[in-house]
Amino acid sequence: MTNFIDYLLGGFSNGAVIALMALALVLVWRSTRMVNFAQVGQAMFTTYIALTVQQSTGNWVLALVVALLAGSILGVVVFFLVIRPVKNSDTTGAIIATFGVLIALQAGAGMIWGGDPEGFVPPVDNAGLEIGGRIWPVSLYDLLVLAVTAVLVIGLTLLFTKTSLGLSMRASAFNPEVARLSGVRVNRMLITGWAIAGATGAIGGVLIAPFSTISPNSFDILLVFAFTAAVIGGLDSLIGAVTFGIGTGLVISLVSGYSDSGNAPIVALVLLALNLLLKPDGVFGHHGSRSV
Amino acid sequence: MSKVEGVSKVESVSKVKGLQTFPGNRIIWHALIVGVVWLLLLLLNNNIDPLYSSYLALIAMYATAMFGMTILVGLSGQVSLGNGALMAVGGYVFALTSMNWETVPIFGWQWNAIWSMVFAGLGGVLVGGVVGGLAARLKGPYLAGLTLGLAVGVPAITNRFPELLGGENGLMLTVPYPDGGYAAAGAAASLDPGAEGELESTTDPGGDQNGELATDDQFAELDLSEFDQETDPDAGLATEDLLTEEDFGSGDQLADGDLLTEEDFGSGDQLGLDGTDIGTDIGTDAGTDIGADLNVDSDSLLDGFDSGFIIERWQASMAIAVACIVAFAALNLVRGRQGRVWKAVRDDPIAAAVVGISPSGSKVSAFVVSSLFAALAGAVFAQILSFIGPGAFGLGLSLSLLVGIVLGGRASLLGAILGAILLVWLPELVDGLAGERGWPEQITNNAPNLLYGLLVVAVVLAAPGGVTGTIRSWVDKARGKARSPLS
Numbered sequence: 001m002t003n004f005i006d007y008l009l010g011g012f013s014n015g016a017v018i019a020l021m022a023l024a025l026v027l028v029w030r031s032t033r034m035v036n037f038a039q040v041g042q043a044m045f046t047t048y049i050a051l052t053v054q055q056s057t058g059n060w061v062l063a064l065v066v067a068l069l070a071g072s073i074l075g076v077v078v079f080f081l082v083i084r085p086v087k088n089s090d091t092t093g094a095i096i097a098t099f100g101v102l103i104a105l106q107a108g109a110g111m112i113w114g115g116d117p118e119g120f121v122p123p124v125d126n127a128g129l130e131i132g133g134r135i136w137p138v139s140l141y142d143l144l145v146l147a148v149t150a151v152l153v154i155g156l157t158l159l160f161t162k163t164s165l166g167l168s169m170r171a172s173a174f175n176p177e178v179a180r181l182s183g184v185r186v187n188r189m190l191i192t193g194w195a196i197a198g199a200t201g202a203i204g205g206v207l208i209a210p211f212s213t214i215s216p217n218s219f220d221i222l223l224v225f226a227f228t229a230a231v232i233g234g235l236d237s238l239i240g241a242v243t244f245g246i247g248t249g250l251v252i253s254l255v256s257g258y259s260d261s262g263n264a265p266i267v268a269l270v271l272l273a274l275n276l277l278l279k280p281d282g283v284f285g286h287h288g289s290r291s292v
Numbered sequence: 293m294s295k296v297e298g299v300s301k302v303e304s305v306s307k308v309k310g311l312q313t314f315p316g317n318r319i320i321w322h323a324l325i326v327g328v329v330w331l332l333l334l335l336l337n338n339n340i341d342p343l344y345s346s347y348l349a350l351i352a353m354y355a356t357a358m359f360g361m362t363i364l365v366g367l368s369g370q371v372s373l374g375n376g377a378l379m380a381v382g383g384y385v386f387a388l389t390s391m392n393w394e395t396v397p398i399f400g401w402q403w404n405a406i407w408s409m410v411f412a413g414l415g416g417v418l419v420g421g422v423v424g425g426l427a428a429r430l431k432g433p434y435l436a437g438l439t440l441g442l443a444v445g446v447p448a449i450t451n452r453f454p455e456l457l458g459g460e461n462g463l464m465l466t467v468p469y470p471d472g473g474y475a476a477a478g479a480a481a482s483l484d485p486g487a488e489g490e491l492e493s494t495t496d497p498g499g500d501q502n503g504e505l506a507t508d509d510q511f512a513e514l515d516l517s518e519f520d521q522e523t524d525p526d527a528g529l530a531t532e533d534l535l536t537e538e539d540f541g542s543g544d545q546l547a548d549g550d551l552l553t554e555e556d557f558g559s560g561d562q563l564g565l566d567g568t569d570i571g572t573d574i575g576t577d578a579g580t581d582i583g584a585d586l587n588v589d590s591d592s593l594l595d596g597f598d599s600g601f602i603i604e605r606w607q608a609s610m611a612i613a614v615a616c617i618v619a620f621a622a623l624n625l626v627r628g629r630q631g632r633v634w635k636a637v638r639d640d641p642i643a644a645a646v647v648g649i650s651p652s653g654s655k656v657s658a659f660v661v662s663s664l665f666a667a668l669a670g671a672v673f674a675q676i677l678s679f680i681g682p683g684a685f686g687l688g689l690s691l692s693l694l695v696g697i698v699l700g701g702r703a704s705l706l707g708a709i710l711g712a713i714l715l716v717w718l719p720e721l722v723d724g725l726a727g728e729r730g731w732p733e734q735i736t737n738n739a740p741n742l743l744y745g746l747l748v749v750a751v752v753l754a755a756p757g758g759v760t761g762t763i764r765s766w767v768d769k770a771r772g773k774a775r776s777p778l779s
Contacts, residue, residue, distance in 0.1 A: 035433035037440070085753050093752040095371045095436050096698055100752065103691055104745025110738035220687055224444045227437040262451040269445035272438055273426055 007257035008250055010137035014211065015249020016149035020204030021226030022233065022241035022248075023156070024197040029235045030173040031193025032083060034094050038101035040219040040226070042078065042198055043205030045105050046070040047214055048113050050206045051120055060123035064148075067202040075198020076191055083194070106216040117213035126210060145207045152203060153242055156196070160238065169193060173236070221265060225252065228272045232283060240283060322623040330616040334609060342604035347716050349604065349676050352611035354712035357669035358697050359615075359622040359705055360662030365694070366703035367631060368658035369638030370427060374439030375666040376690030377446035378416055378423075382667025383674035383685065384450070385415035387463045405675075409614070412671035413664050420663020427659055428652035443690040447682030462681020465674055611672045618665050622705055625661065634658055635703075695744045698751055701760030710759050718743060 021040065028036040036042075050067035054060055078101055086094050126141040160166035171179040172189040180186045205219065212218065229248045233240020251271070252264045275283075333352075337345050357379055364372050390408040423442060427435050450457040457463065625631060633654050636644040641651040674680040696715045701707020719740040726736035755762040 035437060037433075037436065082749050082753070090752070090756055091432055092365070092369050092371055092702075093756050095433055096365075096694060097749050097752040099373070099436075099691060099694060100698075100745045100748030102745070103695065103741055103748065107738040107741035107745060111735050111742065114734050115737065217687075221444055224437075224441045227440065231434065231437060260451075262448050265441070265445045265448040266452065269438075269441040272441050276430055276434060276438060277426060 003257065004254075006137045007254050010257070011250040011253025012138070012246065013142035013145040013249075014208070014253060015246035016146050017204045017208040017211075018222065018225045018229055018249050019242045019245025020149060020152065020200055020207070021222055022229035022245040023153070023238060024201035024204065025226055025230040026233070026235060026238055026241040027193055027197035027200065029230070031169070031190045031197075032079075034083070034091075035098070035227070035230075035235075036078075036083075036197070037095070037098040037223065038078060038105060039197070039201050040205075040223040041102040041105035042071060042074045043201040043222075044214070044216060044219045045109050046074060046198075046202040047120070047205035047209050047219075048109055050202075051118060051209070051214060052113075054121070064203065064206050067206045068199045071198040071200075071202025071205075072195035073198070074202075075194040075196075078198075079191060079194040084190075109216040113216075115216060117215040117218065119213055120206075120209035122210035141210060148203065148207060152200065153238075156200075156238065159196075165192070224265060224268050224272075225249075228268045228275075231272060232275045234283060244283070318627065319624055322620055322627070326616050326620040326623065329619075330612065333612045333616075337605055337608045337612065342602050345602070345604040345608040346676075347720070349608040349611040349672075350716045351709075351712045352608065352615040353669050353672045353676060354693070354696060354715050355709050356611070356615045356618045356672060357666045357693055358700070358708035358711055359618055360665030360669075361693050361697040362703065362705055362708045363622065363626065363634065363665075364658050364662035365697055366701075366707075367626065367634040367638060368655055370655060370658065371432070371436045371694070372427075372439040372659075372662070373436060373687065373690040373694065374423060374442035375662060375693050376685055376687065377439075377442045378420060378663045378666035379670030379673060379689065380446050380450075380680070380682070380685035381419050381663075382412040382416050382670030383680040384457060384463070384670075385412040385667070386671035386674050387465050387680045388456070390465065409668060409671050412667050416663040416665075416667020416670070417660055420660045420666075421656070424656040424659025424663070428655040439690075440687070443687045447686050450682045458681065460682065462679055462683070465678045465680060607676050610675065614668055614672050618668060619705065622661075622665070626705060630657070692744075695748055697758075698748050699744075699758055701758030701762075702756070704758075704760040704764075707758050707760040 021043065024039050024043075025035060028034065028039065046067045049070050050063040053066045054063040057063075082097050082101055083094065086097050122141040122144075124140040124144055126139045128135040128137055128139055130136070158166075160170060168179070168184045169189045169192060171182065172184050172186040173193070176186045179189075208219075208222065225248050226245070229245040230241050232248075233242075233244040248268065248271070251267060252261075255261075255263050255267045333348070337348055340348070357375060361372070361375060364370050364375070386408045389411045390405060423439070426438060430438060450462070451459050453459075633644070633649050634657075636647075636649055637651045637654040644654070645651055670685070673684070677684060692715055696711030697708060698711075699714055700709065700711025722736060722739045722743070725731075726739070731739075751758055757765060
């Protein structure tokens with residue numbers, strides 16, 4: 001039983017990062033109705049930028065801020081160069097184009113920073129805390145990750161529910177035509193959506209890097225987990241993304257604890273397949289209809 | 293007036309129907325086309341540097357897998373990243389089944405290999421049926437995400453069963469080469485021993501070795517008959533050691549530091565080998581470093597020469613055979629009724645359902661066919677590598693297949709072939725350029741992928757039909773017809 005609790009506690013910070021990545025996917029889906037498979041590529045790239053900043057200045061907060069800015073800029077650049085021109089013409093092409101961006105970003109990162117895995121030094125201790133005479137599987141850094149994630153999720157929730165920008169974004173996601181007629185600058189909202197998604201993914205990347213190492217391909221698996229979480233959550237639900245992101249993190253932690261961390265992708269695949277079979281629109285999703 | 297019109301309409305319809313019910317015409321044409329291409333490829337294979345034969349083998353292997361991508365992505369409109377994983381399925385089934393069969397060589401290919409290919413295909417169909425069944429319920433990004441999970445998950449499955457599947461290290465394959473050598477392979481009718489091999493050995497009839505390696509920068513020829521007649525086996529120990537079957541045949545078996553591999557001969561300029569250097573080395577005796585590095589007995593050497601067996605050639609002819617059979621099947625499917633069904637569902641599933649086509653059935657069938665092709669390609673790939681492991685069949689392979697199909701032309705079988713050529717040729721081109729310009733390794737290793745990524749985006753934006761689609765739309769424009777680049 002103590003094992004179970006340990007594994008569960010150890011999964012929260014990983015789950016928080018998966019939740020951030022899933023959030024980024026959902027934000028893009030809400031603004032442009034497509035899955036950005038380059039999302040983790042963008043996050044990987046900005047994490048490398050953050051790594052460079054941290055290595056030269058030693059300042060983690062500065063690195064996080066730089067990653068955030070770089071992430072939003074990269075999101076906007078990808079939107080303008082790739083997504084906006086292709087989006088309406090060819091849905092299959094749009095999916096393929098995001099994979100093209102992913103391949104190019106990974107190769108670009110390999111060119112600039114090399115293919116060898118690099119360590120990202122956490123700003124605070126990443127060893128298990130000792131409270132009440134036993135070592136818990138939660139470190140100071142885990143708590144920091146959870147705190148940053150919580151701040152971000154609360155901030156996004158407030159943005160979408162309490163501000164006129166959030167209302168406009170929701171309106172243009174829900175029905176672009178009507179929103180445009182009501183005076184919402186839909187295009188600007190799409191750009192904002194991509195920028196926020198890019199920033200969210202970038203923060204997720206910086207947060208998860210210290211848990212292992214960073215290399216051009218190291219976030220591939222994160223894409224699978226985040227996609228699983230986002231789809232189970234319904235792809236257009238922010239709450240769903242966060243809930244199932246953390247849920248996925250917990251499941252992975254349990255699987256890794258009781259068997260082997262190599263089994264995690266298989267479990268994610270099974271979860272995803274089951275969900276798509278039983279509830280294709282996700283738990284929090286809305287069932288769509290299509291006009292002929 | 294209206295009566296006449298009606299009659300002519302009925303006639304034209306019956307003509308079209310006649311074409312559909314008796315497709316023999318078309319099948320014969322396809323068989324002819326594929327047969328001629330097959331023959332030409334075999335001729336090509338027998339007359340080029342074995343180094344290029346190994347490229348040919350890879351191209352044929354990629355093309356086999358990408359014919360399936362043409363059907364799945366291009367015609368059926370389902371973006372799949374799982375075909376690399378399905379290739380792994382084929383490769384593993386081949387590896388596991390090929391170990392335990394009786395070895396009976398027929399037409400240069402042992403039956404165990406053919407049975408294993410059949411089982412690999414069956415494995416692909418089975419897995420493809422399951423995934424396709426799931427996929428039929430999904431559209432667009434969901435399917436891409438699920439198959440992405442497959443691409444990442446299948447290598448993980450190999451780690452799950454380390455005893456059976458070899459885990460991270462994969463399985464070594466005993467590739468069932470034909471016992472009778474390449475000459476018995478049936479495909480080698482045009483093999484001229486004088487034109488084969490890499491070295492021109494002007495040996496001294498007196499028995500004293502003056503072996504000279506005339507390696508020109510592309511590829512030097514070895515006059516085998518001359519070698520056989522004039523070499524004195526006792527005196528020519530160093531030369532014999534040098535000219536072993538393995539050395540000629542397989543660059544891949546020589547990773548263990550052997551000096552003169554086939555590839556080295558193929559491009560002597562890289563190593564700075566010139567005729568005189570090697571000539572002197574051979575001219576001395578077995579005690580020189582070249583001779584010392586190689587320790588293969590002379591019997592295997594002579595066997596190798598007698599049969600003229602060159603592994604690259606065999607690999608290429610095997611891969612070409614599979615690719616041509618698959619191409620024939622794909623041609624008939626794509627240009628027949630099934631191809632129209634796939635396109636109809638891709639363009640509008642509801643309209644297709646209205647005319648009596650089952651959209652999910654069509655999607656599943658596309659998935660199963662592409663899985664079959666992918667699994668066969670995987671079995672071929674495993675034989676080319678004589679190895680199968682999760683590393684070679686990861687997400688990268690799936691992405692390359694997608695890249696190839698998009699660049700070549702998503703909805704065309706010719707596009708699949710062009711894409712396969714591009715996948716093999718571009719890295720070589722970049723390698724060559726990098727060698728000339730002296731780029732650092734970090735740049736060279738990533739340049740092909742950077743190009744692929746940028747090209748994919750550019751093609752999707754500017755020319756969604758890829759190379760073949762764009763050329764076809766130019767032709768149509770010149771003829772004054774308008775057509776979608778993906779039709």
